[in-house]
Amino acid sequence: MPVRIALPKGRLLRKTAALLQKAGWGLDEYTSRISFYRPKSPEFPDLQIKVLHEKDIPIQLAVGNYDLGICSRDWVEELLVKYPSSALIKVRDLGYNQSVLCVVGKSNAQAETRIVSEYPNLAESFALKQRLGGFRIFPVWGAAEAYPPENAELALINVKSEAEMAGMTMVDRFLDSSAYLIANRDSWEQKDLGKIVESICRQIDSEEKPLALTGGSVEAVGQTLKPETDTIWIALPDGHQQQFTVDLLKCAGIQIDDYPSETGNRRPELKMAGVKVKVIRPQDMPQQVANGSFDLAITGRDWLREHLYQFPASPVHELLNLGFGKVRMVAVVSNEVPANDVAGLHQIIGAREKPLRVASEYIQIADRYVRENHLSPYRVIPTWGATEAFLPDDADLLIENTETGRTIARHNLKIIDTVFESTACLVGSKDIGITRAKRERIQTIVNKFKAAVEV
Amino acid sequence: MKVQRYKGTRDLAPQEMADFRRIEEIFRNYCLQYGYREVRTPLIEYLHLFTSVGTLTPGMLGKVYSFLDWDGWSGERVVLRPDGTIPVARFYIDNLKGLARLFYVANMFIFDETGKKNRERWQLGAELIGAGSPAADTELILLCQDILRKLGISGTTLKLSHAGFIKAMLGGLGLSAGEQHRVFDQILDGNAAALAGVRLSNPKLAETVFSLLNTQGKSAGFLRNLKSLLASELPAAMLPLDDFIRVTDLLDALGVQYEIDITSEAGFEYYTGLILQFFAGEDKLGGGGRYDDLIPAMGGKNIPASGFALYLDRLMSLAVKPAAENKAKRVLINIKSGEADAILQTFKLADALRGAGYIAELALDGQDLANFGWTIDVQGKPLCFIINNLINGRRFEAESAGGLLKILETENAGKNRPA
Numbered sequence: 051m052p053v054r055i056a057l058p059k060g061r062l063l064r065k066t067a068a069l070l071q072k073a074g075w076g077l078d079e080y081t082s083r084i085s086f087y088r089p090k091s092p093e094f095p096d097l098q099i100k101v102l103h104e105k106d107i108p109i110q111l112a113v114g115n116y117d118l119g120i121c122s123r124d125w126v127e128e129l130l131v132k133y134p135s136s137a138l139i140k141v142r143d144l145g146y147n148q149s150v151l152c153v154v155g156k157s158n159a160q161a162e163t164r165i166v167s168e169y170p171n172l173a174e175s176f177a178l179k180q181r182l183g184g185f186r187i188f189p190v191w192g193a194a195e196a197y198p199p200e201n202a203e204l205a206l207i208n209v210k211s212e213a214e215m216a217g218m219t220m221v222d223r224f225l226d227s228s229a230y231l232i233a234n235r236d237s238w239e240q241k242d243l244g245k246i247v248e249s250i251c252r253q254i255d256s257e258e259k260p261l262a263l264t265g266g267s268v269e270a271v272g273q274t275l276k277p278e279t280d281t282i283w284i285a286l287p288d289g290h291q292q293q294f295t296v297d298l299l300k301c302a303g304i305q306i307d308d309y310p311s312e313t314g315n316r317r318p319e320l321k322m323a324g325v326k327v328k329v330i331r332p333q334d335m336p337q338q339v340a341n342g343s344f345d346l347a348i349t350g351r352d353w354l355r356e357h358l359y360q361f362p363a364s365p366v367h368e369l370l371n372l373g374f375g376k377v378r379m380v381a382v383v384s385n386e387v388p389a390n391d392v393a394g395l396h397q398i399i400g401a402r403e404k405p406l407r408v409a410s411e412y413i414q415i416a417d418r419y420v421r422e423n424h425l426s427p428y429r430v431i432p433t434w435g436a437t438e439a440f441l442p443d444d445a446d447l448l449i450e451n452t453e454t455g456r457t458i459a460r461h462n463l464k465i466i467d468t469v470f471e472s473t474a475c476l477v478g479s480k481d482i483g484i485t486r487a488k489r490e491r492i493q494t495i496v497n498k499f500k501a502a503v504e505v
Numbered sequence: 506m507k508v509q510r511y512k513g514t515r516d517l518a519p520q521e522m523a524d525f526r527r528i529e530e531i532f533r534n535y536c537l538q539y540g541y542r543e544v545r546t547p548l549i550e551y552l553h554l555f556t557s558v559g560t561l562t563p564g565m566l567g568k569v570y571s572f573l574d575w576d577g578w579s580g581e582r583v584v585l586r587p588d589g590t591i592p593v594a595r596f597y598i599d600n601l602k603g604l605a606r607l608f609y610v611a612n613m614f615i616f617d618e619t620g621k622k623n624r625e626r627w628q629l630g631a632e633l634i635g636a637g638s639p640a641a642d643t644e645l646i647l648l649c650q651d652i653l654r655k656l657g658i659s660g661t662t663l664k665l666s667h668a669g670f671i672k673a674m675l676g677g678l679g680l681s682a683g684e685q686h687r688v689f690d691q692i693l694d695g696n697a698a699a700l701a702g703v704r705l706s707n708p709k710l711a712e713t714v715f716s717l718l719n720t721q722g723k724s725a726g727f728l729r730n731l732k733s734l735l736a737s738e739l740p741a742a743m744l745p746l747d748d749f750i751r752v753t754d755l756l757d758a759l760g761v762q763y764e765i766d767i768t769s770e771a772g773f774e775y776y777t778g779l780i781l782q783f784f785a786g787e788d789k790l791g792g793g794g795r796y797d798d799l800i801p802a803m804g805g806k807n808i809p810a811s812g813f814a815l816y817l818d819r820l821m822s823l824a825v826k827p828a829a830e831n832k833a834k835r836v837l838i839n840i841k842s843g844e845a846d847a848i849l850q851t852f853k854l855a856d857a858l859r860g861a862g863y864i865a866e867l868a869l870d871g872q873d874l875a876n877f878g879w880t881i882d883v884q885g886k887p888l889c890f891i892i893n894n895l896i897n898g899r900r901f902e903a904e905s906a907g908g909l910l911k912i913l914e915t916e917n918a919g920k921n922r923p924a
Contacts, residue, residue: 135618164580178566181686183557186580340578361578 052096053243056111056119057089058104059436062229065146066120073249087439087461097246100444105434108232112136115444117237118246120144124151124169124208124227132171137235142251144229148261149210151225154218155198166190166197167206176206176224188341191333193288196316200283201328201343212263216316226260280487282325282495285339285347286318287332291474294374295348301502304495324491339479340364345492348372352379352412352451352472359414365480369496372503375474377451379415381467382458384442391466392423395447405429409437409445416449419469438463513617513624515818524821525627529610531655532629532815539648541606541631546592548612549574552582554591557802561588562690562774568616570624585614589630590775590796590812591803597634598805604635610817627817629791634800637809639751642779642795645813646761649783652815653790657825662784663763665753668776668794669745671767674714677739692768710738722765725753745778752779775799781813785823791815832878833896833917839868839882847885854883854890857906863913879913 057080058066067080070091079089080101087101102110107121108129114137123143129136151169153176162184167173170189177185190197194205195216206224209215231250237243286295292310299306309318309329316329330338335347336357351368358364381392389395399406405427410416413432420428425447433440437448438461451472452458455465476499478492510516517525533543552571555561561569570585577583586592589611597605608631617624631648633641646663653661671692675685713734722728728750735742756763778795793813800808836858840851851867858865866872874880874895882891890909892901894916901916903909 175567178556178563181557184553185556187582188580337578337580341580357578360573361575363576364578366578 051241052098053094053118053237053241053246054098054100054116055246056100056102056107056116056121058107058121059101060104062104062120062122062147066229069144069146069250069253072253075249087436093249094246100439101436102439103434103436106436108136108138109432110444111232111234112138114234114236117234117241117243119232120229120250121232122147122149122227123230124149124172124225126230126232127225127227128169128171131175139233139235139238141231141233141238141247142254144231144250145255146229148226148228149208150223150261150263151206151208151227152215152220152263153204153206153222153224154195154215154220155202155204156219156221162186163204164188164202165204165206166194166202168192168194168208169206172224173206176222180222186341188334188337191331193316193330193334196328196330197343201338209263210261215263220263223263279485280324280491282346282488282491283344284320284325284327284495285335285344285349286327286329287335287348287474288316288329289332291332291348291350291375294372294474298348298372298374298499298502301505302498303502304498322495324487325495336364336366336477337361339477340366342479342481345478345484345488346495347477348474349477350375350377350472351470351475352377352415354475354477355470355472356412356414359418366477367480368475369478370476370499370503372474372476372499375472377453377472378455379412379449379451379469379472380455380458380465381419381469382438382441382448382450382463382465383446385462385464386442387446389466390464392425395466396423396425399425399446406447407431407445408447408449409433409440410449411435411437412449412451415469419449420447512620513622515623515625521821524824524826525817527827528656528817528820528824529629532610532652533608535648535652535655536606536608536631539606539644541608541633541648544593544596544607544609545611546586546589546596546609548586549583550586550592550595552584554595554803555584555587560591560775560799560802564690565615570614570616586611587613587615589613589628589814590632591799593630593632593812594634594796594800594803594805594810597632597808597810598800598803601634602806605632607632607634623818628814629817629820630793630812630814632810632812634810634812635808636811637795637797639748639755641809642752642781642811643755643759643761645793645811646756646781647759649781649791649793649813649815650761653783656820656823658785658790658820658823660785661790663761664766664782664784665749665763666765666767666780666782667745667749667778668780669778670742670749673739673742673745674717676741678711678714690774713738717767723763725750725757727765728753748778775802779811783815785819788819788823789816790819790823830876832876834862835864835866835877836879836881836913837866837868837872837874837877839880841882842885844885847883847888850885850888851883854881854906854909857910861910861913881909 063082067077070077075091075093077089077091079086089099089101091097091099104121105125107119108126110116111119112129126138126140130138151172163182164186165173165177166188168190170187173187177187188202194207198205198218204221208227233243286309296309305321307319308315311318318327318329320327332349333353335349336354338344339347354366354368357366383389383395387398389398406420406425408416408420408428409431411433413430417430431445437450438457441448441463449469458465476496555569556566565587569587571582574583589609593607593609610629613626613628614624615626631645633645672689675688680688728746732743732746775796775798776794777797780794782792783790791814793811795811797809800806800810838851838855840848855865855867878896880893880895888904890903892903892909892912901912903912
């Protein structure tokens with residue numbers, strides 16, 4: 051059995067690539083410029099290398115798809131705190147990409163504490179350890195630092211410097227993190243991984259000093275901000291929808307400063323009285339509108355649908371189709387699979403013993419799709435991006451969005467079905483417990499957007 | 506793919522269900538006789554009900570089945586009930602006041618990593634809310650003992666501890682509030698060594714406390730010894746010790762045997778006073794205690810309470826099995842003719858037999874005769890019942906259901922007669 055290793059995309063890529071370069075792996079295709087998921091090493095020709103989103107690596111190792119992996123410690127702990135019996139071993143601290151997982155904001159002694167984090171399991175563990183009587187955890191895809199103090203009391207975030215704490219107080223230094231070499235427990239016990247492990251560990255620099263950050267008293271308790279009853283909060287998207295959004299705002303005659311922001315400012319200023327803006331991930335918007343953190347948000351119909359599939363009683367609904375950002379949600383298999391549609395896939399899985407592995411960033415949409423198409427037995431594998439890398443070895447079917455289909459074709463994959471088409475939309479809440487002034491303000495903005503879309 | 510049962514759960518087969526119901530019945534009867542009334546709370550509750558200080562220990566909270574349900578957009582997690590007392594306390598706060606004797610039979614869900622222990626656990630619980638006296642604690646102990654005795658479980662041991670006393674000791678050691686909580690939780694999770702490694706400002710007292718954690722007593726006298734030993738050094742322990750002594754005095758007077766064991770694997774942070782546990786050898790059969798602060802902490806009035814729960818799964822494996830079912834009351838009816846009238850008569854006969862207290866089954870495919878005391882062949886025109894006593898081999902005929910019942914009664918009354 052060849053040895054399989056998962057290497058990280060994203061923030062760890064540059065230093066990991068440098069380390070492996072020094073170790074003589076010769077991975078020319080492991081760079082941030084190319085989205086190539088299977089680099090080859092002339093030094094270890096039998097080694098199977100896969101480049102995955104960092105957050106997926108501990109899970110992929112735990113389920114036994116890889117023997118070794120490099121990722122940052124925070125994601126390992128996020129898995130282990132909830133699933134301590136996972137077949138995962140932390141082999142060695144690689145020392146680079148140091149960061150601190152810290153709780154920022156102000157906890158609320160009297161009322162309920164809302165905690166926002168990309169690390170919901172660790173956030174829950176923090177809340178339980180602190181014996182917070184009432185708490186709510188809001189898992190987010192990113193931008194957790196943008197939420198306190200208005201939309202959450204605390205955020206559990208990963209920072210490299212005090213500047214990244216966005217001016218907030220550190221309530222708890224929860225975990226020191228850095229790049230780690232990890233292994234699947236069974237592989238570690240049974241397979242000879244010696245040469246690979248040695249080649250990586252030989253390159254480790256002497257221990258770096260822990261990051262100096264100040265703060266960290268859990269007693270830091272504050273008063274909850276009184277909600278400004280008439281102010282409207284709008285969530286605008288980060289990422290590639292920003293330019294479309296700028297155009298839309300311009301068309302609607304709404305002026306905005308510092309959006310998109312070169313400095314990563316998540317609170318641009320909207321030139322409208324009583325209206326405030328934050329820039330967050332479109333994935334997180336439906337839930338944030340549902341729980342009243344925002345009154346309006348520009349997100350995608352795909353994420354709205356994902357939210358409503360999970361929470362059918364949610365008060366979020368579409369107010370306006372904005373038309374831009376058109377993508378197709380598609381079902382994708384490897385070109386090697388002899389099926390061109392769902393019926394064909396049905397025939398293939400009917401003859402198999404193993405469940406169909408469905409990888410997707412859209413867990414609820416994927417789950418409903420396979421269920422409604424009776425493609426059972428199946429397992430949905432949640433992913434955090436780079437989903438194309440999972441086929442054909444780590445998954446059998448993807449539910450993905452695509453604009454042109456070119457990325458899919460480039461990775462030797464094919465589309466066998468279109469689940470639905472999605473565009474950007476304006477969402478709001480059906481919740482009627484708001485003031486009249488606020489309702490009127492919301493309606494004014496909706497009307498402006500409506501007029502802009504109809505142009 | 507083979508359809509599998511969820512890991513850590515069990516099916517209860519008909520015979521196990523019969524055992525389950527018998528134990529439940531004994532428990533219910535005793536509770537009703539003591540004046541307790543049955544309640545049933547939902548399987549699913551909000552998680553926050555269990556997370557505040559004074560509810561479950563972090564060790565237990567790390568193993569609850571919590572998730573976001575259909576309403577989870579609000580961030581509010583729900584949980585499959587991990588404990589019976591807290592939901593009953595919530596029920597009390599919502600619906601009752603004054604003294605309430607309540608009992609329940611319910612399943613609890615606690616994750617077990619190995620998948621070898623049950624993750625679904627049935628409990629028989631009783632809560633005595635609104636009474637703070639040692640007599641109330643004693644009543645619960647006696648109720649528990651009556652049930653165990655009736656189930657025929659011999660050699661049970663009652664172990665007692667006192668949460669107020671443990672807290673007073675930890676307070677006296679100069680631990681910070683946070684450390685006291687942590688160590689108390691660990692002692693409740695069964696870790697007697699939790700104090701080791703903690704920096705103590707009062708090492709002399711610590712030595713006494715360490716040795717106390719490892720000694721056991723068997724009478725109120727032991728507690729009086731402790732009282733005189735600690736009187737000067739740990740005055741805060743006097744009140745809880747007095748309370749502990751009052752209960753043990755009562756138990757001594759009633760001739761109830763017990764052991765005093767300060768460390769206890771109770772797992773519930775809500776205990777404030779007496780902690781009781783029943784064992785059969787190494788097997789813990791159940792436990793409980795006084796939780797005077799729980800109801801006020803949950804937003805209710807300042808109401809004292811105590812309770813216990815017995816673990817039904819353990820009782821099932823230990824309870825004495827009843828004698829085999831009485832076959833003489835089981836009748837199998839064969840339809841010997843396809844005529845509509847004969848079939849109609851068969852159903853009527855079955856109804857008459859059931860009305861007279863028999864278990865009457867119609868013979869269908871694959872019926873095993875081993876379970877029956879009687880078979881009856883129903884013949885059509887003219888109507889005739891041929892009766893076979895499978896216990897003694899005798900055979901009878903009857904022309905009416907009434908005549909048939911008389912024969913069954915006469916035969917069963919003298920069933921020991923040789924054939």
